[in-house]
Amino acid sequence: MHLPDEPISNRPEEAVSSGKNSDSGVPEHGTEPGAGPVPATRREYPVYEPGEPVALFVPCYIDEFYPHVAQATAELLTWLQVPVEFPGRQTCCGQPAFNSGYWKEACKVVHHFCETFAPYRWIVTPSGSCAAMCRVFFGHVDPDPRIVEIGQRVFELTEFLVEVMGVTDVGARFPHKVTLHIGCHTRRELGVSAPPLRLLQHVEGLQYVELPNVEECCGFGGTFSVKMPGTSIAMGQTKAENIIRSGAEVVVSPDISCLMHVEGILRRHPQGRHIRCMHIAELLRAEQ
Amino acid sequence: MQSAVEETARTEPHVSLQGAQFLREQNKNLAEPGQFGSLAQSAERSYKHNQQIIATIPYFQSWREQAHQIKRYAIANLDKLLVEFERNITARGATVLYAQNAQEANEHLIRIIREHGVRTVVKAKSMVSEEMEMNHVLEAEGVRALETDLGEFLVQLAGQRPIHVVTPALHLSAADVGRLFQEKLGEPFTQEHAALTQIARKHLRRQFVQADLGISGVNFAIADTGTICLVENEGNQGLSTSCPRVHVALMGIEKVIPSIRHLPVFLHLLGRSGTGQKLTTYTHLIHGSTPGRKLYVIILDNGRSEVLRDPKAWSALFCIRCGACLNSCPVYRRVGGWAYGWVYPGPIGAILTPHLVGLDQAGKLPFASSLCGACGEVCPVKIDIPHQLVHLRHRAVEEPSPVRSWRERLVWRLWAWAMCHPWMYRLAMGMARLGTRLARFLPWHPGPLGAWTRGRELPQPPPGPNFHTWWKKHAHELKTFPTELPSESPGS
Numbered sequence: 001m002h003l004p005d006e007p008i009s010n011r012p013e014e015a016v017s018s019g020k021n022s023d024s025g026v027p028e029h030g031t032e033p034g035a036g037p038v039p040a041t042r043r044e045y046p047v048y049e050p051g052e053p054v055a056l057f058v059p060c061y062i063d064e065f066y067p068h069v070a071q072a073t074a075e076l077l078t079w080l081q082v083p084v085e086f087p088g089r090q091t092c093c094g095q096p097a098f099n100s101g102y103w104k105e106a107c108k109v110v111h112h113f114c115e116t117f118a119p120y121r122w123i124v125t126p127s128g129s130c131a132a133m134c135r136v137f138f139g140h141v142d143p144d145p146r147i148v149e150i151g152q153r154v155f156e157l158t159e160f161l162v163e164v165m166g167v168t169d170v171g172a173r174f175p176h177k178v179t180l181h182i183g184c185h186t187r188r189e190l191g192v193s194a195p196p197l198r199l200l201q202h203v204e205g206l207q208y209v210e211l212p213n214v215e216e217c218c219g220f221g222g223t224f225s226v227k228m229p230g231t232s233i234a235m236g237q238t239k240a241e242n243i244i245r246s247g248a249e250v251v252v253s254p255d256i257s258c259l260m261h262v263e264g265i266l267r268r269h270p271q272g273r274h275i276r277c278m279h280i281a282e283l284l285r286a287e288q
Numbered sequence: 289m290q291s292a293v294e295e296t297a298r299t300e301p302h303v304s305l306q307g308a309q310f311l312r313e314q315n316k317n318l319a320e321p322g323q324f325g326s327l328a329q330s331a332e333r334s335y336k337h338n339q340q341i342i343a344t345i346p347y348f349q350s351w352r353e354q355a356h357q358i359k360r361y362a363i364a365n366l367d368k369l370l371v372e373f374e375r376n377i378t379a380r381g382a383t384v385l386y387a388q389n390a391q392e393a394n395e396h397l398i399r400i401i402r403e404h405g406v407r408t409v410v411k412a413k414s415m416v417s418e419e420m421e422m423n424h425v426l427e428a429e430g431v432r433a434l435e436t437d438l439g440e441f442l443v444q445l446a447g448q449r450p451i452h453v454v455t456p457a458l459h460l461s462a463a464d465v466g467r468l469f470q471e472k473l474g475e476p477f478t479q480e481h482a483a484l485t486q487i488a489r490k491h492l493r494r495q496f497v498q499a500d501l502g503i504s505g506v507n508f509a510i511a512d513t514g515t516i517c518l519v520e521n522e523g524n525q526g527l528s529t530s531c532p533r534v535h536v537a538l539m540g541i542e543k544v545i546p547s548i549r550h551l552p553v554f555l556h557l558l559g560r561s562g563t564g565q566k567l568t569t570y571t572h573l574i575h576g577s578t579p580g581r582k583l584y585v586i587i588l589d590n591g592r593s594e595v596l597r598d599p600k601a602w603s604a605l606f607c608i609r610c611g612a613c614l615n616s617c618p619v620y621r622r623v624g625g626w627a628y629g630w631v632y633p634g635p636i637g638a639i640l641t642p643h644l645v646g647l648d649q650a651g652k653l654p655f656a657s658s659l660c661g662a663c664g665e666v667c668p669v670k671i672d673i674p675h676q677l678v679h680l681r682h683r684a685v686e687e688p689s690p691v692r693s694w695r696e697r698l699v700w701r702l703w704a705w706a707m708c709h710p711w712m713y714r715l716a717m718g719m720a721r722l723g724t725r726l727a728r729f730l731p732w733h734p735g736p737l738g739a740w741t742r743g744r745e746l747p748q749p750p751p752g753p754n755f756h757t758w759w760k761k762h763a764h765e766l767k768t769f770p771t772e773l774p775s776e777s778p779g780s
Binding site for chain 2: 058060062063064065066067068070071074075078079080081084086088089090091092094096097098099100101102103105106108109111112137140171184185187188189215216217219220221222224225226227228229230231232233234235236237238260261263264265267268
């Protein structure tokens, strides 16, 4: 996002000379086809020292609708010798209001979030979309550097395990055919697409099957799912069909909000009603 | 046969959406998927093709960054660059006319038509002409304007509007085109691509020679040389701009780039992002008018300078109209281009239209997205479309627009209040959970609940306690792995 206070270069030559590869004479070779677009920048992760406490942020819908996901997250982190704390005053990250355009209202909730989590250096959440709200969008509702800095401390669970802690094998066993859906905020706003896959690769007995059109949105989109229901459901049906086509028994995701929508559609699908939807934390806790 | 073309061109029902009708159409069309023949598959194929091409170029991201910076410079210095462009192209015999809005641009055009006694017009592809509703205006003037871009020709024959900025007839299959030619041009039915192309060519070729005036768009207006750059695949732009004795080029103010040295990176990006080609078949550089011919350049603002006022949104003007965001967008693929109600469909339309026609009319557009971010990932000039969508949503609820409602504001105020008071949050969420459990016994689901259950089952919360309660009881029972961590150093 280019903010207004950024200086604008008055010399286009600077911008152009920065990359010298634009000559048409440069041969075209490189990464294997189908690898998809390369993320423009790779995030540098801070170092986690063993024994540092981690605050668990449990998004509102997980708290009430999927408490077992939060339990699995707490159990998983504790199992990996991470001291987990759960600030009791926590509520929401403000994303529903933010995405609906109500930034003033979202700002109040963001401030509450920051007050609650200010004492913690590490904040981990089992939802990529909420992590993206904190890390990417807090600055949009309030550019105060203190707010932005607290937002930067929030990590998505699989990202924290793989990129920050360097853990890829959590000692789980799950002998089933599994496919993976990564929410768009996790994939594109956070740039997290490898960590969930690396964790799955080390699960004993797990047979991973590729999801066709894996990068396509499932159509949930928060309030989009009820504001434009026809379009949202049509997108979800495509996702459900792709999951069925993959032949998986279980679809797993770091974003249970997407799965809430996809599962709702799968339950009404004659071939999809037996497919289980799970958060990746639940799977990683299996037979540990 | 020729008369059939003339007839269709003259009676084309040009859809002009204004005010209340515009809003109604938007509300109706954006929420529900439509049937547009091969649109979804074709757009998806283009998207995948584009992705494959990009994956073969390791430095694609650096091209994007360069293009972004060049556009950033150009848009920040429009005042200087437009004057430089005007000075340089005027020195070689062209006439530059500025227009504040579509009406002024049409007035310029009509003046040119009257001055040169123009009877027939051939038109190459131009999105600006769609903004001006030019065909409609020419028709009122008694001038026949024939679309010569194959896709535009087809939608003109069918009496429709373009469904896509690059491939206007993306929704028509070869069989559809065959039937259209059979019905409108009296040709025998065929769905052979080569045969269809021959039919179109037969009907269009003569028109180029007979026309008095050619109209084109502008892909890039190069300031330091005073050059118009046009890219195309069909050859119709070359003919439209060289056969008739008068050429009118229409451009938005944002089309100017500083130097011809900056052109190659855009040509690399435009072909690949638009149609998955390394380079378009033809790239025309028009440096001015030749003796005996006239060249007019009409430079249109039409709301663009309004975009400059919004520092968070001005990169929307970087757009080079490649259509990559449309192809990538899962919403566009399902609702089609017409649902966006105006000239520019898809994600770019959702961020550009509210500026150009006003949030009071197009305030609903930024909400027609699941914010999946695919558009931002493919944009060759790195317009941050997903973040602009949320920015415009914010503006739409703060400024006069169809989505601003005191009821919704009240709901979000109450929500924010509850979210700032943990006890209220737990009460509200507990009620939501209870409501979800009871909802399946209701015979009818109101509002958003009904929208959810139309095609989806509701989530079924487990009978146990919520996480807050569970944590209080069980936090001390959590177990740690007894020995060393099964770890691996980061990045290994």
